[in-house]
Amino acid sequence: MSRTHIQRLHRLGSVRNAQKVLKQMEEYLHSFREGYDTVYYLSKLGRDMIGSKKQVKRSLQTKHSLMRNDFFFHVGCPSYWKNEMKVVVGELTIVPDATFKKNQRLHFLEIDNTQTMTENRLKIERYKALHATGLFQRQYQYFPMIHIVTVNRSRVRRFIEMCEGLPVQVYLYDDIK
Numbered sequence: 001m002s003r004t005h006i007q008r009l010h011r012l013g014s015v016r017n018a019q020k021v022l023k024q025m026e027e028y029l030h031s032f033r034e035g036y037d038t039v040y041y042l043s044k045l046g047r048d049m050i051g052s053k054k055q056v057k058r059s060l061q062t063k064h065s066l067m068r069n070d071f072f073f074h075v076g077c078p079s080y081w082k083n084e085m086k087v088v089v090g091e092l093t094i095v096p097d098a099t100f101k102k103n104q105r106l107h108f109l110e111i112d113n114t115q116t117m118t119e120n121r122l123k124i125e126r127y128k129a130l131h132a133t134g135l136f137q138r139q140y141q142y143f144p145m146i147h148i149v150t151v152n153r154s155r156v157r158r159f160i161e162m163c164e165g166l167p168v169q170v171y172l173y174d175d176i177k
Helices: 003-009 015-024 044-050 062-074 117-133 135-140 153-162
Strands: 029-034 037-042 081-083 087-089 092-094 098-102 105-112 145-150 168-172
Touching: 003 015, 003 037, 003 062, 029 062, 037 044, 062 098, 062 105, 062 145, 087 135, 092 117, 105 117, 117 135, 117 153, 145 153, 153 168
Parallel strands: 105 145, 145 168
Antiparallel strands: 029 037, 081 098, 087 092, 098 105
């Protein structure tokens, strides 16, 4: 998480106070700069302290995770939020970047940071196939809203066109962070 995310999640107040708290925890954390913010993740000592086996390192997925975190805050920190949860309906399987509940309804999140539009089109086609079966709607009486966060305006328009017939909201990343 970025310092900003930690500050908001734990209501640490000012930047100065957040920095002070993170400084006190530095033996349990590693960090690196990402844009104008610092990203923190657990060191081996930090993982051991909380009993975590999952090792997180800086990767190409870092920006993707930070964008997902920003959307989490944008929608009000829903209590039900699952990252990369496989959704299987009949013989169709889809793995949204996040699945969350808002107003007792499931929603799917897709983050478009470095994907090609060909890859995006294939994923949207899977959503359309899932919608066309009607199986999800029969079980839940609705089809989840698909939220797509992308990095430039031309892609917003292209996603809206690709998703015609699906319940979708497309966001420009700069507007939600």
